[in-house]
Amino acid sequence: MSEVTRIPTDLVQGATGHAGVGASTLRPDGVLKVTGEFAYSSDLWHEDMLWGHTLRSPHAHAEIVSLDISEALAQAGVHAVLTYDDLPSDVKHYGLECRDTPALADGVVRYHGEPVALVAADHPETARRAAHKIRVEYRELPLVTDEATATAPDAPVLHPHREDGHAAHVPHPNILHRQPIVRGDVASAAARADVVVTGDYEFGMQDQAFLGPESGLAVPAEDGGVDLYVATQWLHSDLRQIAPVLGLPEDKVRMTLSGVGGAFGGREDLSMQIHACLLALRTGRPVKMVYDRYESFFGHVHRHPARLHYEHGATKDGRLTHIKCRIVLDGGAYASSTPAVVGNAASLSAGPYVVDDVELEAVGLYTNNPPCGAMRGFGAVQACFAYEAQMDKLAAAVGMDPVEFRRLNAMSQGAVMPTGQRVDSPAPVAELLRRVKAMPMPPERQWESAGGAADVRALPGGLSNTTHGEGVVRGVGYAVGIKNVGFSEGFDDYSTARVRLEVLNGEAVATVHTAMAEVGxxxxxxLAQIARTELGVQQVTLIPADTRVGSAGSTSASRQTYVTGGAVKHTCEAVRERVLELGRRTQGTYHPAWATAELLLEGGKVVTDGGEVLADLAELLADGEPVDIELEFRHRPTEAFDVRTGQGNGHVQYAFAAHRAVVEVDTELGLVKVVELACAQDVGKAINPLSVVGQIQGGSTQGLGVAVMEEILVDPATAKVRNPSFTDYLIPTILDTPPIPVDVLELADPHAPYGLRGAGEAPTLSSTPAVVAAIRAATGLDLTRVPVRPEALTGTRGD
Incomplete structure (x- = not known):
C-alpha cells in the first residue's frame, strides 16, 4: 500500500511546474463558462437552418387511433411534418442495451411525453404552433405503474415484440431484468445472529438537472449523409443507434461533440439526435433542435426510483452474520441501461462490508412511468441509502458507536465480494471512516454572532426568517459507500487515442485526438496533463471530439480518466518508442541503453533514466515526418454475473468514500439546514488534485439534493409528471450547499494507469445516507424515504 496523501481543499493555483500529472491545472474552459462566453450546443447556428420541434404524448399509455398532420403542414413556414410512418428505414427502434425504443411512437405511447411527431419550420415559434395543430386521437390503455400492476395476471405486456426477447430467468415480460446474488448459507448464519434488524426503504426519482438542455444541429451533406453537432456523453454509441434508423451506413453519419452543459448520465440515451437528422434529410436544410426546460424533463431518462427491503443480522459483539435484500427498480417505459443498473444494485447491495452469507436480489421493471437509466452512482446510490440506514439500526441494537460498528465490519484489500470477486487493490474503508470522524466539527450554534444576534442565513429556513434558533436541534450522521468503476459484466470497455508529435517553429508540440465527451x-x-508527462512537451492541443477517431466510450461510470487517460498514456508511450527509433538512426550507432531504458522526455530532450541526453527532440523531428499513432486501450476483462447465483468477476475496480453530515433541524416546521458535509475518499492517484476535489464536492452536493429536496413527482393515478420545471423540481443552490471539506487519499491501484481510481461517482453514494442519518439523530425519527420532506419531520400531511 502506497503512502497516504492528504490534499488540501483550498487549491487555487494554476498550472504548476510542467502542468503534468499531479498538478492542479486550471480548466481552459472555466472562465468562458462562468462569464457566459463558452459556446454550448444550443448556441449553434447555420445561416439557412430550420428549427425542429417535437409533439409529445399527453398520456402515459394509449393507442394512437388516428393522426392528422394536414393542418400543420398547411401552416406557412412549415417545411416538414414526420410521424412513425415516415421513418425511412426498416429499423425504426433504437436503445442502449436492447432496441426497444421507437424513434417516434409506433402506434402506442408508453409514457407521458413520448415523441409522436416532428415539425421543421423556419422559426421555432412557427414549429411549436404547427405541432399544436397536429390532430391525434388516443384511446387510453390500462396503466402499469409499480411491481403489483406490472406482474398482475391481467397486466398489459408493455413490450410483447421486443426484438431481443425476454430472458428465461425473468418471471414476467414486464420484468426487464433480474439479478440474484447468492453466497453461503443464510439460514444457518441467521440462526447464529443475536440481533436481526429489517427495514423497508423508498428512494424517489431524481433528475440529472443539468443546466444545458438537450440541443444540436443536423446538417445534410452532399454525399447523402448528415453531419450532427450535438451535446452527448457517448458519440459512438449515438452513431450506432442513429445510423440504422436513418437507413445510412455509419460512415455517412458524422458526429462532432458540441459544448455540453452538464450530463450526469442523462445524455447517455438519445434525445433529439435522430429527430434532427430525420428532419434535415427530409428538408435538405440544416435543422436545429433545442429543448426548453419543460421539454427536457421529458426528453431524457432519470434516476430509477426504488423500493428496498433489507434484513441484517449481527452477533452481540457487532459482527455481521448475514444480509438479505430485495431491490425493485422502476425502469419506466423503455429499457435504457436498466439491466446494467440492476446488476450494479445487486452486486453492490451489501456495501463495503465483510459478510459471507448473503441472499440479494435486484429487479428492474417496465412500467408506464418516465424512462429511467444512467445517473451518477448508477444503482449503487439507492442500495447505499438502505444498507447504511441498516448499519445505524444494527449499531444501536448492539450498543455500539455507528462509526466503530462500520469499521469493525469494513472490508479491506483481499476481501471477497458477495459475487465471489476478490478486492485486489486498496480498500481503505475503516481508514476513511476514521479520517472523516476525526475532521474538526463546525462550531455549535454557528448562526450566532459575537453579540448574540442570529444570522438567519445560517438557520433552517434561511432568509425566510422562520426561526432565530428556537426549536433548532443539531444532528450528526455518518455513511460510507462502495461504487464500481468502469463498465462491467463482460462489456468490451475500451478507449482510443490518436497522438501526433511534431515540431512547429522549433518547438516540439503534441496533438491529442479522442472521442471523449467533455461534459464538465x-x-x-x-488528457493534456498525461501527454505533457509522457512526452515532455509543454504545448498540447486537444482536437474536438468526433467520430473520425475510434470510440472513447461513454463519459460515465467514472471511467474516462482511467480508460481514455490510459489510451493517451499508452499511445504516448508508443510515440516515445518511435522517437527513440529515430534517435538510434540519427546517432548512426546502436546503444543498448536506448532499447532498454525507461524513456523520459523532459524539456524537449530525449533522455535515458540516467539523465544522459541522447538527442534534442526538435532535431530528431524537424527534418522528418511527424510521429502520428492511434491505439486502443482496454482495462482488464470482466465477466457476466451468473444469472442464478450472481457469482463472477463483474467489476474492474472499486471506489470508496465516507461522509460525515452535520445538520440542524427546525423541528416545528420540518426545515433542514445542512451545516457541513465532510468527505474522505481514496482516489488512487489525483491526476489533477483541484479537479478531484471539485468532483467530490459536486457529487456530495447531488447526494445532498436527493436527501432533502430533489424528486420528480409522478401522479400514481395517471403516471404523469407533476413538476417538470425548476420552479417545482428543487435542486441545491449555493445557499443550500454547505462547506464540504475533503480529505483525499492516494492509495495506488496497481492495475490502473498511474494507480488512479475513478473519483466522480463515489461521493454521491454516501452523502445521501449521511445527511439522512444526521436528521434522524436530530429528530429521533425513523426516516425511511428520500427525499425527506418537511411533513415527515412534523407529522403533517403534504400535498
Missing amino acids: QGGVTV
Whole structure:
C-alpha cells in the first residue's frame, strides 16, 4: 500500500511546474463558462437552418387511433411534418442495451411525453404552433405503474415484440431484468445472529438537472449523409443507434461533440439526435433542435426510483452474520441501461462490508412511468441509502458507536465480494471512516454572532426568517459507500487515442485526438496533463471530439480518466518508442541503453533514466515526418454475473468514500439546514488534485439534493409528471450547499494507469445516507424515504 496523501481543499493555483500529472491545472474552459462566453450546443447556428420541434404524448399509455398532420403542414413556414410512418428505414427502434425504443411512437405511447411527431419550420415559434395543430386521437390503455400492476395476471405486456426477447430467468415480460446474488448459507448464519434488524426503504426519482438542455444541429451533406453537432456523453454509441434508423451506413453519419452543459448520465440515451437528422434529410436544410426546460424533463431518462427491503443480522459483539435484500427498480417505459443498473444494485447491495452469507436480489421493471437509466452512482446510490440506514439500526441494537460498528465490519484489500470477486487493490474503508470522524466539527450554534444576534442565513429556513434558533436541534450522521468503476459484466470497455508529435517553429508540440465527451468532468485538463508527462512537451492541443477517431466510450461510470487517460498514456508511450527509433538512426550507432531504458522526455530532450541526453527532440523531428499513432486501450476483462447465483468477476475496480453530515433541524416546521458535509475518499492517484476535489464536492452536493429536496413527482393515478420545471423540481443552490471539506487519499491501484481510481461517482453514494442519518439523530425519527420532506419531520400531511 502506497503512502497516504492528504490534499488540501483550498487549491487555487494554476498550472504548476510542467502542468503534468499531479498538478492542479486550471480548466481552459472555466472562465468562458462562468462569464457566459463558452459556446454550448444550443448556441449553434447555420445561416439557412430550420428549427425542429417535437409533439409529445399527453398520456402515459394509449393507442394512437388516428393522426392528422394536414393542418400543420398547411401552416406557412412549415417545411416538414414526420410521424412513425415516415421513418425511412426498416429499423425504426433504437436503445442502449436492447432496441426497444421507437424513434417516434409506433402506434402506442408508453409514457407521458413520448415523441409522436416532428415539425421543421423556419422559426421555432412557427414549429411549436404547427405541432399544436397536429390532430391525434388516443384511446387510453390500462396503466402499469409499480411491481403489483406490472406482474398482475391481467397486466398489459408493455413490450410483447421486443426484438431481443425476454430472458428465461425473468418471471414476467414486464420484468426487464433480474439479478440474484447468492453466497453461503443464510439460514444457518441467521440462526447464529443475536440481533436481526429489517427495514423497508423508498428512494424517489431524481433528475440529472443539468443546466444545458438537450440541443444540436443536423446538417445534410452532399454525399447523402448528415453531419450532427450535438451535446452527448457517448458519440459512438449515438452513431450506432442513429445510423440504422436513418437507413445510412455509419460512415455517412458524422458526429462532432458540441459544448455540453452538464450530463450526469442523462445524455447517455438519445434525445433529439435522430429527430434532427430525420428532419434535415427530409428538408435538405440544416435543422436545429433545442429543448426548453419543460421539454427536457421529458426528453431524457432519470434516476430509477426504488423500493428496498433489507434484513441484517449481527452477533452481540457487532459482527455481521448475514444480509438479505430485495431491490425493485422502476425502469419506466423503455429499457435504457436498466439491466446494467440492476446488476450494479445487486452486486453492490451489501456495501463495503465483510459478510459471507448473503441472499440479494435486484429487479428492474417496465412500467408506464418516465424512462429511467444512467445517473451518477448508477444503482449503487439507492442500495447505499438502505444498507447504511441498516448499519445505524444494527449499531444501536448492539450498543455500539455507528462509526466503530462500520469499521469493525469494513472490508479491506483481499476481501471477497458477495459475487465471489476478490478486492485486489486498496480498500481503505475503516481508514476513511476514521479520517472523516476525526475532521474538526463546525462550531455549535454557528448562526450566532459575537453579540448574540442570529444570522438567519445560517438557520433552517434561511432568509425566510422562520426561526432565530428556537426549536433548532443539531444532528450528526455518518455513511460510507462502495461504487464500481468502469463498465462491467463482460462489456468490451475500451478507449482510443490518436497522438501526433511534431515540431512547429522549433518547438516540439503534441496533438491529442479522442472521442471523449467533455461534459464538465475535467478531461480537457487530464488528457493534456498525461501527454505533457509522457512526452515532455509543454504545448498540447486537444482536437474536438468526433467520430473520425475510434470510440472513447461513454463519459460515465467514472471511467474516462482511467480508460481514455490510459489510451493517451499508452499511445504516448508508443510515440516515445518511435522517437527513440529515430534517435538510434540519427546517432548512426546502436546503444543498448536506448532499447532498454525507461524513456523520459523532459524539456524537449530525449533522455535515458540516467539523465544522459541522447538527442534534442526538435532535431530528431524537424527534418522528418511527424510521429502520428492511434491505439486502443482496454482495462482488464470482466465477466457476466451468473444469472442464478450472481457469482463472477463483474467489476474492474472499486471506489470508496465516507461522509460525515452535520445538520440542524427546525423541528416545528420540518426545515433542514445542512451545516457541513465532510468527505474522505481514496482516489488512487489525483491526476489533477483541484479537479478531484471539485468532483467530490459536486457529487456530495447531488447526494445532498436527493436527501432533502430533489424528486420528480409522478401522479400514481395517471403516471404523469407533476413538476417538470425548476420552479417545482428543487435542486441545491449555493445557499443550500454547505462547506464540504475533503480529505483525499492516494492509495495506488496497481492495475490502473498511474494507480488512479475513478473519483466522480463515489461521493454521491454516501452523502445521501449521511445527511439522512444526521436528521434522524436530530429528530429521533425513523426516516425511511428520500427525499425527506418537511411533513415527515412534523407529522403533517403534504400535498
